[in-house]
Amino acid sequence: MLEAAIKSGLVKELGEIVGSEFVSTSKADLYMYSQDMTYAEPSWPDIVVLPKSAEEVQAIIRLANKDKIPVTPYLGGGNIGGLTIPLEGGISLDLKRMNRIIEVNETDMYAIVECGVTLGDMKGYLDKNHPKLIYSYAFSPPSTGVVTNALVQGLATFAYRYGTTADWISGLEVILPEGDLVRIGSCAVSKGWQSLAPLPELAGLFVGWQGTTGIITKMAVNLWPRPKFAAGLIFYLMDLESSYEFLRAISRTRIPDDVTGDSYALREISRLSMEHKKGSLYPALILGPDEPEFRVSMDISANTENELKAKVKVVEEMIKGELKGVKLFVSHASPTAREADYQRDPMQQNSWDGKEVHPQVGDRQAFIPMQAVFVLSSGGGLYWVGTYGPMSNWLEAAKEGCALEDKYNITRSLYTRLHAEGHYVAQRWMLPYNKKDPEMVERVKALSLEISDMAFKYGYIPYKTPVWEIRRLEERASPEWLELHRKVKKMLDPNNILNPGRWGAPQK
Amino acid sequence: MILDDMEEWLYGCTHCGTCHDVQRIWVPSCPAGERFGFESYFAGGQVHIARGVHEEILSLADDDIRDRIYSCTGCLSCQLQCGIYHRDHIFEIVQALRREAVTQGFLNPAYMVMIDNLKRDDNVFGKSKSERGDWARDLRVKNAAQETVDVLYHAGCMLSLEPELWEVPRSVISIMQAAGVNVGIMGKEENCCGGRPYEIGYEGEFAKYAEHSIQTFTSIGVSKVITSCSDGYATFKNLYPQVNIKMKFEVLHVAEYLDQLINGGKIILTKEVPMKVTYHDPCHLGRHMGEAGVYDLPRDILNSISGIELVEMPRNRENSWCCGAGAGVSQSNPEFALWTANERLEEAKATGATAIVTSCPWCERNFKDAANEYGIDIEIYDIAQIAQKAI
Numbered sequence: 001m002l003e004a005a006i007k008s009g010l011v012k013e014l015g016e017i018v019g020s021e022f023v024s025t026s027k028a029d030l031y032m033y034s035q036d037m038t039y040a041e042p043s044w045p046d047i048v049v050l051p052k053s054a055e056e057v058q059a060i061i062r063l064a065n066k067d068k069i070p071v072t073p074y075l076g077g078g079n080i081g082g083l084t085i086p087l088e089g090g091i092s093l094d095l096k097r098m099n100r101i102i103e104v105n106e107t108d109m110y111a112i113v114e115c116g117v118t119l120g121d122m123k124g125y126l127d128k129n130h131p132k133l134i135y136s137y138a139f140s141p142p143s144t145g146v147v148t149n150a151l152v153q154g155l156a157t158f159a160y161r162y163g164t165t166a167d168w169i170s171g172l173e174v175i176l177p178e179g180d181l182v183r184i185g186s187c188a189v190s191k192g193w194q195s196l197a198p199l200p201e202l203a204g205l206f207v208g209w210q211g212t213t214g215i216i217t218k219m220a221v222n223l224w225p226r227p228k229f230a231a232g233l234i235f236y237l238m239d240l241e242s243s244y245e246f247l248r249a250i251s252r253t254r255i256p257d258d259v260t261g262d263s264y265a266l267r268e269i270s271r272l273s274m275e276h277k278k279g280s281l282y283p284a285l286i287l288g289p290d291e292p293e294f295r296v297s298m299d300i301s302a303n304t305e306n307e308l309k310a311k312v313k314v315v316e317e318m319i320k321g322e323l324k325g326v327k328l329f330v331s332h333a334s335p336t337a338r339e340a341d342y343q344r345d346p347m348q349q350n351s352w353d354g355k356e357v358h359p360q361v362g363d364r365q366a367f368i369p370m371q372a373v374f375v376l377s378s379g380g381g382l383y384w385v386g387t388y389g390p391m392s393n394w395l396e397a398a399k400e401g402c403a404l405e406d407k408y409n410i411t412r413s414l415y416t417r418l419h420a421e422g423h424y425v426a427q428r429w430m431l432p433y434n435k436k437d438p439e440m441v442e443r444v445k446a447l448s449l450e451i452s453d454m455a456f457k458y459g460y461i462p463y464k465t466p467v468w469e470i471r472r473l474e475e476r477a478s479p480e481w482l483e484l485h486r487k488v489k490k491m492l493d494p495n496n497i498l499n500p501g502r503w504g505a506p507q508k
Numbered sequence: 509m510i511l512d513d514m515e516e517w518l519y520g521c522t523h524c525g526t527c528h529d530v531q532r533i534w535v536p537s538c539p540a541g542e543r544f545g546f547e548s549y550f551a552g553g554q555v556h557i558a559r560g561v562h563e564e565i566l567s568l569a570d571d572d573i574r575d576r577i578y579s580c581t582g583c584l585s586c587q588l589q590c591g592i593y594h595r596d597h598i599f600e601i602v603q604a605l606r607r608e609a610v611t612q613g614f615l616n617p618a619y620m621v622m623i624d625n626l627k628r629d630d631n632v633f634g635k636s637k638s639e640r641g642d643w644a645r646d647l648r649v650k651n652a653a654q655e656t657v658d659v660l661y662h663a664g665c666m667l668s669l670e671p672e673l674w675e676v677p678r679s680v681i682s683i684m685q686a687a688g689v690n691v692g693i694m695g696k697e698e699n700c701c702g703g704r705p706y707e708i709g710y711e712g713e714f715a716k717y718a719e720h721s722i723q724t725f726t727s728i729g730v731s732k733v734i735t736s737c738s739d740g741y742a743t744f745k746n747l748y749p750q751v752n753i754k755m756k757f758e759v760l761h762v763a764e765y766l767d768q769l770i771n772g773g774k775i776i777l778t779k780e781v782p783m784k785v786t787y788h789d790p791c792h793l794g795r796h797m798g799e800a801g802v803y804d805l806p807r808d809i810l811n812s813i814s815g816i817e818l819v820e821m822p823r824n825r826e827n828s829w830c831c832g833a834g835a836g837v838s839q840s841n842p843e844f845a846l847w848t849a850n851e852r853l854e855e856a857k858a859t860g861a862t863a864i865v866t867s868c869p870w871c872e873r874n875f876k877d878a879a880n881e882y883g884i885d886i887e888i889y890d891i892a893q894i895a896q897k898a899i
Contacts, residue, residue, distance in 0.1 A: 024546055026572035031560050032547040037522040050545045076525045077547075097545055118525075124534030142534060143525025278520070278593045373591040380519040380559075436519040 001089055002046045002069065010069065014049050014091075017059045022050040022097070033074060033084070033092040037382045039441055040082025040466060045072065045092035052097045054173065054181060054217035061215065061497075062179035064091060068495045073211040075116060075145040079152060080384055081464040083210050087501035088508075095145075098217065101125050108194045109133065109223045110170050115147045115216050122146050126223070133223040138165065139260075139415075141376075147219045152464045153208050153388075155417050155426050157299065158224070160251075160259045163420040164388075164463075166207045170195050171220035174206055177213070177493035185220070193220035205488065210465075212499045213492045227257075227301030229308040231359035233315060233351045236264065236292035238327035240402065243294040244395040245326045249318055250298065251391060251422025255311045258299040263402075263412040264292045266374065267346050269432070273377035280378055281411040281432065282440060292329045292347070294414075300359070308359070316357040330354040379434025383444055385451045386428040389460030391418075394425055397458040401429055401451050408447040427460055467502050474506075510608045511562045514601055518562055520594025521555040523547070527586035527598075530827045537589050539830050539848040540579040548576045551586030551598050558601045561608070568609045577605045578616055579844065582707055582835030584795040588826055602835075606709030618840040619708050626713055630699040631665040632839070641695025643667065643674040649681050652692030652728050659684070659691045660730040660757075664737035665700050666869035672876065673869050676736055679896035680762055684734075686899060687774035691734075694724070703743030708836040718743075718751045726756050736762045736892060738868035739834070742792035745800075761793060762892050763867050767805045770812065777898035780815035785894070786861040787818060788852060788875075789828035790868035801826065806867050806891050813898040819859040821852075829855065831871035838874055849878035853886055863887035865894055 002010070007025065014023045024030075025047050034044040051057050064071045070090030077084050086092055099116040104126070113122065120142030122135050136158035138149050149156070153164040162168055171185035171193035182188075184203050185196040196203050206214050237243040243261060250259055265287055269279035287293070298315070302308035319328065331338065331350035338348055338358055351358045375382050389397065394416070402412045410431070417426040429451045433444045452462065452469065456476065462469045474482055489496070489504025501507035511518065528550055529537050536542040541550035548557060557576055560566035566573055580602045587595050594601075609615070625634040643663065652660050661684070663677045684691045702717030721744075725733055735741050744759040760768075769775045787806055794801040803825045810818045823829045832838070832848025853875060856864040864886055866872055875888045 022545060026546075026548070027566060027570055028548040028553070028557055028572045028576045029546045031566060032523075032553055032556055037524070048546060078522075078524050094545070094547070118529075118534075120529045120534035124529075141524040141526040142531070143528050273591070273593075276591065276593050276595055376522045376524050377520075377592050380522050382522055434519060436515070 045086040168222035173218035174214040230301040233298040236329035242326040259418040261296040270374040273374035378432035381433040381435040387460035393458035517594040517597040523552040527551040583791040583830035610709040650692035657692030662735040676890040679892040701740040738790035738793035742796040782815040788866040833870040833874035849874040
């Protein structure tokens with residue numbers, strides 16, 4: 001907590017920068033920024049500030065740096081890692097007023113956005129003004145930040161093709177911890193924001209650092225042409241071994257835009273949430289012997305109908321050939337029923353009828369996945385162990401993770417997404433819980449810790465890393481890595497003001 | 509604590525932020541959040557404040573806490589955007605906080621004045637009760653308290669006591685008389701419906717007016733109560749059942765009743781009204797009514813008038829942006845109420861319409877004030893005024 005006199009002077013100076021109506025020391029506000037949906041320990045900021053421009057951010061950072069006041073950047077707070085909880089108090093810098101989409105370059109296919117632009121903002125703007133271009137959307141609410149999700153290397157609907165959202169950053173504008181403004185990428189030396197190459201790679205000083213090395217005020221991100229033809233394929237696999245074989249084979253086709261999978265046992269909580277009802281993963285939903293273990297969804301797109309059909313044919317032939325031995329659930333539903341509401345009977349969605357693959361035609365790439373509500377419907381709490389790791393260990397990690405969930409009597413809740421054409425894969429164990437139920441909170445804490453240990457064992461590394469996981473990662477890192485990391489943080493942020501206590505600077 | 513009864517809903521919100529925007533078109537949904545920016549003003553903030561108060565981390569003695577909970581216009585847009593199980597209870601939570609504040613004795617000065625006005629003159633504006641029927645002084649409309657009528661027209665506080673809006677109830681009576689309806693009014697015997705005190709946390713005042721209104725309407729034997737006020741309509745339809753007195757009369761909004769008269773051939777809209785208009789859906793006629801929201805009928809009336817070109821704003825029907833006057837905000841924070849109305853007028857202007865039509869006097873009043881304050885050149889009408897032009 002800041003001393004009263006310091007706080008009072010700071011509030012006055014911050015008010016002069018952003019306007020007093022955008023500075024708050026009200027408990028009503030501090031409370032909101034002290035916590036998130038995870039079980040991370042609350043920690044209160046002293047002041048909340050809402051800047052409107054890069055110049056205002058610059059002035060705030062200079063002021064904070066002079067007085068060594070911690071500054072924690074904030075946008076939606078929905079990172080599932082406690083990343084915006086101000087561990088050492090100070091200023092919570094809420095960036096939501098910086099929400100301009102500054103430029104969309106139709107030819108070079110990028111958008112320059114301010115740090116407060118959300119996925120919803122982007123979708124609305126592109127649909128209205130540039131309908132031939134699309135962005136890729138995360139499995140998260142529309143209030144998720146375009147910039148923040150990219151900075152924490154989140155995953156989105158083009159993961160299979162291009163990797164994490166950080167992989168489609170093509171330019172940055174950063175306020176450094178001492179207040180300097182710097183541009184990174186082609187925009188540093190030219191008017192274009194089309195790429196980070198071919199310059200020495202400085203974006204890495206900021207990407208993945210959770211706002212501990214600079215405040216990103218603008219970012220350029222790739223856009224893509226809206227596909228003329230698109231379809232979704234959905235398959236149900238009877239066991240994890242089959243799921244692994246299926247995912248591994250599909251990853252080598254280079255055909256889909258996106259490949260995701262999730263535990264079939266999530267169907268019940270998913271159904272309840274879509275009916276706006278509360279759901280719980282506890283006690284575990286036990287599947288029947290004829291029910292599948294896992295669902296895999298694939299989005300494909302094409303320039304022509306024939307190209308789309310040809311891509312579907314490749315998948316079909318793979319199922320009949322290379323994947324002949326995998327245990328796929330066969331749907332006997334009519335084509336109409338296959339298109340029917342997923343919630344009524346999820347398996348009717350199955351594309352595979354034992355003979356042919358039946359795609360669900362529609363533009364699936366350019367929408368915000370509102371089905372995310374099921375992870376938000378258990379009582380205000382959500383934690384997950386989200387990791388990126390090698391495909392080669394997918395099966396072992398999946399089996400052990402499921403066994404751990406069984407041990408804790410928690411419904412199996414694995415979510416997976418192939419990245420960069422199968423070069424790595426996300427495994428995420430999603431654990432929505434009731435914040436009001438202390439027993440459930442403890443159950444989720446203990447389970448997530450065991451899953452995290454298991455994931456490490458198989459090379460699955462947590463992303464959007466909570467602070468306690470950062471410390472555990474550091475214990476596993478080499479001393480040289482750790483030293484380099486600390487040096488980078490110290491070089492950029494000598495007074496350790498930006499989101500202190502996380503990467504590069506443990507809490508005192 | 510009143511919030512004890514709401515505990516199940518207090519923990520529904522993860523603070524995911526989905527309520528900030530109108531789904532599918534991704535434009536702002538919450539007036540308070542949009543205006544003030546801090547998370548505490550959005551629906552998620554309100555629910556978390558309730559949680560904080562319930563856990564005794566926050567206190568209603570804190571002026572800032574009460575400022576947040578009284579900044580909600582009760583528009584319910586958040587409830588439509590939210591997908592989680594507590595969605596239908598968000599404004600209930602806000603109202604529970606307001607009731608709790610009143611119970612604990614932490615009173616908002618603006619509302620204390622309103623409640624004093626109600627106690628003295630049975631209206632929220634502090635105007636003499638004797639003025640309440642002045643709008644109809646020369647109309648030769650029956651006094652329902654003294655003469656038998658089939659239909660009672662309830663003008664409500666705003667239309668009764670704001671002379672600038674008197675053309676609205678006068679248009680309604682004129683239309684009804686032209687249609688041969690045996691209509692009457694209560695005049696100076698008309699009272700507040702009780703909706704406004706309910707929304708600001710004075711449940712006792714609400715109950716008093718609800719009981720009185722139901723008993724009065726029943727005793728005079730009317731079959732229908734018609735109102736132009738969407739707030740009043742939602743109060744009659746949604747809140748009055750709470751007092752558990754059988755309502756032996758049907759309540760209709762003017763838009764519904766006009767539609768009945770038009771379809772029944774009682775009135776014929778023959779005159780051309782050459783106007784390009786947009787329609788603003790009042791929150792209390794729309795979202796507050798749930799699946800019974802009245803969205804089509806006002807549009808049907810407008811579309812049935814020759815010369816009217818109806819254009820839609822991006823935020824329409826269930827996703828309508830609030831006018832800003834709801835839930836006591838126009839009394840406690842008039843600057844914010846006008847800001848919200850101005851946002852709507854700007855949206856209306858952007859359609860190319862020269863007039864905005866609505867079905868609630870609170871919306872109309874706030875729009876007129878905002879147009880003056882912000883210098884917006886747009887005409888503002890009630891649906892009955894447009895219908896009257898066509899007869």
